[in-house]
Amino acid sequence: MTIETREARQPWILLSPSLVAITLLLVIPLLFIVVYSFWLRTATGADQVGFFLDNWTEALTDAFYRDILLYTLKIAAITTAVCALLGYPAAYFIARSKGNKALLLLLLMLPFWISYIIRTMSWINILGVSGAINSLLISLGIISEPIQMLYNQVTIVLGLVHFLLPFMILNIYVSLEGIDVTLEDAACSLGATRWQSFLEVTLPLSIAGLAAGGLLCFVLAAGTYITPVILGGPSDAMFANLVFEAIITQLDWPLGSALSLMLLVVLGALVLVYNHFLGMGQLMKGLGK
């Protein structure tokens, strides 16, 4: 064996364990649930192997599933918009601040190290019947009975924004950091106001980061299972809750497969559109940080 062929084989030897793992634990399982979604669950509880369109007909035509899918996408869209509005100014401040940039970035990383379920349930301490806000209002004599603020759409969005905001800020920050500050100064010296130079120079240049953060927020929000269970009410089920219900509670695996694939196709289409226009590079930059 010559040195060249050894050199050429080496990367494949290094890559093979990961590629085998991904193939066996992700690619083939995904293909498998495509097949599974055409099987049928019989009344006896056994799965009937074959090619039946029943699950897909049910998943695609039943208004119940369609409404929950639309509700899920709505919640994800609102969450993403709120994250962008809250996060952009903060990211801008961090990117342009001179002093404690490192500290601000470190603080932004901290939530990633704190348990997601603890962060989600922490809102019960704030908004719950015996939480901070109700206790404060009662002790001030403004209200006499606690107000129920939890378990609705708003608290789901609140929980999701709390979870996803650091992703958004970091992605916007990465793209703002790459913009030459002197560009804005140049625009100003050519007669633009600060606001104009921001709108016409900085904002367009940071769209890539905003889009990367937006994609992450949207996909993670739309796939969430835990937040609606902890912070939502009984009628606030999102799509992942449906999937869980079908797979774990009802054990209807063929229908659960079809529902999972529906979510995958909708969110996958979004990722493909993003990839087509912006490529995966920006997303990787934000994630690798």
Add this chain to the structure above:
Amino acid sequence: MSWMILRIWTALVYLFLFLPIGVVMLLSFNANQFGSFPVTGLSFRWFFKLANNDAILRAFETSLLLGSLTAVISTTLGVLASLALVRYKVPGQNMISTLLIAPILVPEVVLAVALLLFLNALSINKSFFLLLMGHVIFTLPFVVLVVQARLVNIRRDVEEAAMSLGASPRQTFFQITLPLLAPAIFAGMLFAFTISFDDITGTLFWKPGGVETVPTQIFAMLRNSISPEINALGTVMIILTVGLPLLGIGIVRKMSTKSSE
């Protein structure tokens, strides 16, 4: 003027991020008999109750074991793959990179369902093994991203210099490459461990009955009612996952400034 508004806005955003966490920590030391507001005094009772809660202690053991095994396997796979991608020109590099990070792009529920159903068809039922495989595949992309970002900074000519000075490939690997890789390996393991320790959605699909990790145990406790023990547990976890690493960074900094003096 507008800078001032930005400063206040940013401060409010950080307050929004940290206030609820601060309240968790505050309430965990609360003497109030229900552990809720108003705060009546300082007490460690919820921590004592927590220390005597067998279910949580068992969940901690499971999570530690699962997280450690996930970190070792996932980092081994991830470091090897990253070495290949950073060091060599591989045909189809872009496609391979996309494939390696694909588990992030697939919603976690879908990943969980696919793995559960496929391994079940191979007669591998819900088990610790299934849980471990799930966590490995779920953490692998993060490890690859973090390790790759570190690896790019390691220059290859250091190894070539060692070789040209007479080191054997084996010596070069153990004395040059491995020490240089150590921070990347450490970062990868820490990352994989944290993600595994924190994971709940996939875990709920994969875990066999009776086995709980820390997050699923908290989740089960939340379904009954919010107990102050959960706040105490939250505080313990925050101290473990945030306090210790920060302390570590601080010590390393102090040591490195001392040695450079």
